[in-house]
Amino acid sequence: MGIRGQVRTRDGWAVQHAVVTMTDMTGAQVLRAAVDENGAVRTEAALAPGPYTVIVTAVGYAPVASTALVTASGRAEVGTVVLARQGGVELPPPGVWSLDPAHSSVSAVAQHLGISSVHGRFKEFGGRIEIFEDGGEGSHERSRVDAVIGAASIDTGNALRDKHLKSPDFLDVERFPEITYRSTRLTPVGPDRWTVHGQLSLRGVVRDVDLDLSYLGTGPDPWGGVRAAFRATTELSREDYAMNYNQVVQAGISAIGATLRVELDIQAVQGENLPEA
Structure with missing residues (x-):
């Protein structure tokens, strides 16, 4: 009844x-x-x-x-x-979520010779996402992201190029071994899309950087945990971080473009600890 x-x-x-x-x-x-x-x-x-x-x-x-x-x-x-969610805004359940590097990727794309692209990725990174309890209007916007990337883990598939990228001309990994990102707030822009406002520290230079974030959903994994998936993109100017090295080829075309497109495909596991798998 x-x-x-x-x-x-x-x-x-x-x-x-x-x-x-x-x-x-x-x-x-x-x-x-x-x-x-x-x-x-x-x-x-x-x-x-x-x-x-x-x-x-x-x-x-x-x-x-x-x-x-x-x-x-x-x-x-x-x-x-x-x-x-009120207004259609969605995020994972509240609590702490840990980035899973084994099932995530952090990559960057630069234009090469004005006609093609060079793709690189960082193989070492980690981070933490904290989703605040939804207590009404504005509460989710206080959720935060903290991430650390090992600068020396850059991999473009070419050893000589990677060595140059680690040098003082670019990442200067001896002096600045870590790249960090810390968010300051989130702004909803669609049912499952957010703008993450934060600060990126690269080569000792700190700049405000916004990420265009899509929340892809949440579900169980085979190891008894719960995972959330995200995709985020942004564009950086190399010159903003004092990476001014370049080589000009014929017709005034730069060998390497000044703009980097950063692409993040992230899985995060609910809780502080990651599974080994």
């Missing part, structure tokens, strides 16, 4: 603070119940048979209304109700 159902996010997580309200066709409230820690609602009092309106609300989420039919047994099954 009563009402049965579950309240979940788009990724399948329980919305533990949701409230379920039922009204009859005249608009009179006949039931109001909070979900349990698993996002489930289950009441025992029998309801009069007939159609009802079910409204599910939760702080930070857009309300959902649907029609439910109470059968002769006095029970209504509403199934799984999916709530979207």
